[in-house]
Amino acid sequence: MEIKSVILAAGKGTRMKSDTPKVLHKIFEKTLLGYVLDNVKNITTEDFVIVGHHAEEVTEFVNKNYNNAKTVLQSPQLGTGHAVSMVCPYLENYKGQVLILCGDTPLIKEETLKAFIEYHNSKNSDLTVMSTIFENPTNYGRIIRDTDNTLKYIVEEKDATQAQKAVKEVNAGIYILNWDKIKPAFSQLTSNNAQGEYYLTDIIAWGKKNNLNVNAFILENSDEIYGINSRKNLAEATKIMNIRKLSELMDNGVTIVDPDSTWISEDTEVGADTIIYPATYIEGKNKIGKNCKIGPCAHLRGNVEIADNCKIGNFVEVKNSKINHSTNAGHLSYIGDSELGANINIGAGTITANYNPITKVKSKTIMKDHVKIGSNTVIVAPATLEEGVNVGAGSVITKDIPSWALALTRAPLKILTDWVKKAN
Numbered sequence: 056m057e058i059k060s061v062i063l064a065a066g067k068g069t070r071m072k073s074d075t076p077k078v079l080h081k082i083f084e085k086t087l088l089g090y091v092l093d094n095v096k097n098i099t100t101e102d103f104v105i106v107g108h109h110a111e112e113v114t115e116f117v118n119k120n121y122n123n124a125k126t127v128l129q130s131p132q133l134g135t136g137h138a139v140s141m142v143c144p145y146l147e148n149y150k151g152q153v154l155i156l157c158g159d160t161p162l163i164k165e166e167t168l169k170a171f172i173e174y175h176n177s178k179n180s181d182l183t184v185m186s187t188i189f190e191n192p193t194n195y196g197r198i199i200r201d202t203d204n205t206l207k208y209i210v211e212e213k214d215a216t217q218a219q220k221a222v223k224e225v226n227a228g229i230y231i232l233n234w235d236k237i238k239p240a241f242s243q244l245t246s247n248n249a250q251g252e253y254y255l256t257d258i259i260a261w262g263k264k265n266n267l268n269v270n271a272f273i274l275e276n277s278d279e280i281y282g283i284n285s286r287k288n289l290a291e292a293t294k295i296m297n298i299r300k301l302s303e304l305m306d307n308g309v310t311i312v313d314p315d316s317t318w319i320s321e322d323t324e325v326g327a328d329t330i331i332y333p334a335t336y337i338e339g340k341n342k343i344g345k346n347c348k349i350g351p352c353a354h355l356r357g358n359v360e361i362a363d364n365c366k367i368g369n370f371v372e373v374k375n376s377k378i379n380h381s382t383n384a385g386h387l388s389y390i391g392d393s394e395l396g397a398n399i400n401i402g403a404g405t406i407t408a409n410y411n412p413i414t415k416v417k418s419k420t421i422m423k424d425h426v427k428i429g430s431n432t433v434i435v436a437p438a439t440l441e442e443g444v445n446v447g448a449g450s451v452i453t454k455d456i457p458s459w460a461l462a463l464t465r466a467p468l469k470i471l472t473d474w475v476k477k478a479n
């Protein structure tokens with residue numbers, strides 16, 4: 056059945072204490088909302104992002120990056136149920152399913168969402184909510200079940216009795232519903248509760264009252280629904296995401312010498328037998344080949360492709376660059392907006408000067424196969440170094456260099472015999 060998503064992102068995010076809207080805060084240079092949208096993109100045909108607080112910024116982000124998503128303004132923000140009701144005009148004749156998620160929950164996995172939907176379908180459910188068990192359930196809505204263990208309703212922390220607060224099964228805030236069955240609920244929700252809000256959670260009780268098939272899917276790995284409300288949560292989520300990524304890479308044959316000091320974004324692929332040395336930080340989307348050595352203390356900043364058998368050593372920063380196989384940049388270098396061929400050696404302290412601060416233009420450095428760059432060289436882009444070029448140490452390269460030439464810019468060495476003795 057067709058699935059469309061609704062992603063709630065209109066709330067204030069007060070606890071972040073930030074001028075940036077909460078859902079645009081980043082983990083490994085990717086926004087929280089970006090994670091959620093990426094996780095649904097193989098599942099849904101269209102995504103509605105509910106915006107309110109900082110609506111312009113969130114809308115701009117969505118329009119720029121996600122063709123499949125449409126933002127819908129919720130103003131004022133009267134609660135999560137009210138937020139979802141904003142899509143009703145867009146889905147008047149829609150007969151498919153709606154998957155509801157929060158924009159501040161970046162750790163949910165695509166495969167979990169698929170299992171959740173499969174469960175919903177296998178139960179012939181009209182409405183399924185995701186739940187999980189928390190040892191400390193404070194602040195979450197509690198799942199209240201009947202004596203026969205079927206779902207009854209969800210009660211929010213602020214409305215809960217002491218007995219209800221003791222319940223450890225919580226609402227994860229993710230729902231799938233058969234739209235034509237549940238749609239009428241959105242015009243019948245009331246704000247008769249402690250927060251005076253229209254709660255989305257009330258659709259459970261509404262479904263039960265209307266004799267619909269309502270179920271809960273219990274998520275085993277509760278980490279996945281970890282929500283971001285504060286900077287501490289952001290750091291914790293980064294850690295969870297990192298550990299998950301490193302263990303996936305190790306399972307696939309990558310050596311991580313020190314998982315405690317290594318940071319690798321979810322969107323980075325690494326080939327088998329590559330070794331990642333300590334204190335390496337890899338953010339954004341990257342592809343690293345097989346049998347490479349990365350770090351210690353390397354920084355890959357995104358849009359980096361490194362083929363097999365390369366070495367990116369200590370204090371080397373690489374950004375927006377392609378590096379072909381068997382190329383080495385061992386020490387203290389910056390490679391930005393570059394295309395490097397195979398079998399290149401980049402000497403220590405080489406800089407591709409890609410940015411002109413006056414024109415604000417970024418330019419490309421191209422090096423063909425077998426180029427050798429002497430230490431402490433600056434290549435002022437745009438520049439192309441053709442096949443086999445050698446550059447003498449300490450040079451500043453400002454032009455294209457033809458194949459197999461030696462290029463060097465260097466004041467001639469003077470040796471003044473006994474100069475020191477005579478000076479005294």
Ligand code: UD1
Nearest residue numbers: 063064065066132133134135138157195196226227228254
């Ligand atoms: C909500 C659930 C709670 C659940 C928890 C899981 C309700 C009433 N409660 O609580 O049962 O355990 O999520 O994380 O649904 N938002 C809007 N418009 C609004 C209000 C909120 O778009 O008018 C968005 C927020 O930006 C946020 C999401 O909805 O992304 C959830 O809102 P939030 O206020 O954080 O709800 P919780 O108190 O966490």
Ligand code: CA
Nearest residue numbers: 159282283284
């Ligand atoms: Ca929340």
